[in-house]
Amino acid sequence: MKIKELMTKKVLTAKKTDKISHIAMLMADFDVGMIVIVNDFREVLGVVTDRDIVIRALGQGKFEDITAETVMTHHCVDINKNENAIRALEMMGEYQVKRLVVINDEKKLVGVVSLSDLALGKYTNKLINETVYEISIPNPQKQKPLKYLEVDDYRL
Numbered sequence: 001m002k003i004k005e006l007m008t009k010k011v012l013t014a015k016k017t018d019k020i021s022h023i024a025m026l027m028a029d030f031d032v033g034m035i036v037i038v039n040d041f042r043e044v045l046g047v048v049t050d051r052d053i054v055i056r057a058l059g060q061g062k063f064e065d066i067t068a069e070t071v072m073t074h075h076c077v078d079i080n081k082n083e084n085a086i087r088a089l090e091m092m093g094e095y096q097v098k099r100l101v102v103i104n105d106e107k108k109l110v111g112v113v114s115l116s117d118l119a120l121g122k123y124t125n126k127l128i129n130e131t132v133y134e135i136s137i138p139n140p141q142k143q144k145p146l147k148y149l150e151v152d153d154y155r156l
Helices: 020-030 050-060 085-095 115-119 122-136
Strands: 034-038 044-049 078-080 099-103 109-114
Touching (some): 020 034, 020 050, 034 109, 044 050, 044 099, 078 085, 085 099, 085 115, 109 115
Parallel strands (some): 078 099
Antiparallel strands (some): 034 044, 099 109
């Protein structure tokens, strides 16, 4: 099945100059965790996720007058609308993301496809567990202090 058949076509967008307080309100009002940042030609410049706002703004004690450009992920993962769902699952696992920006042949925004969108397709269910596992692997670039602890390391 093609991505264009599964994707969400009505995507919330913002400009890179929009305040993150405005973007956070959009996320709350529409119950979404990602806003796509586009220019006037609907070319994708990046994305702002709820995690970006928390880690890159709130986590650093900043919030007032911060724009999307300051906190956005500039190099978001995109997929062409004519790709198949299997490729989307592979990319989500490879890049450890739950959402892909969908573009057309002119590299313009046409939608978003999420892990949830793909999970609803009955033909992809056998790949969902593998993809969720790949997304959930701890990021090798960050050392997590409890990564190697096991239950037997401490007596009860």
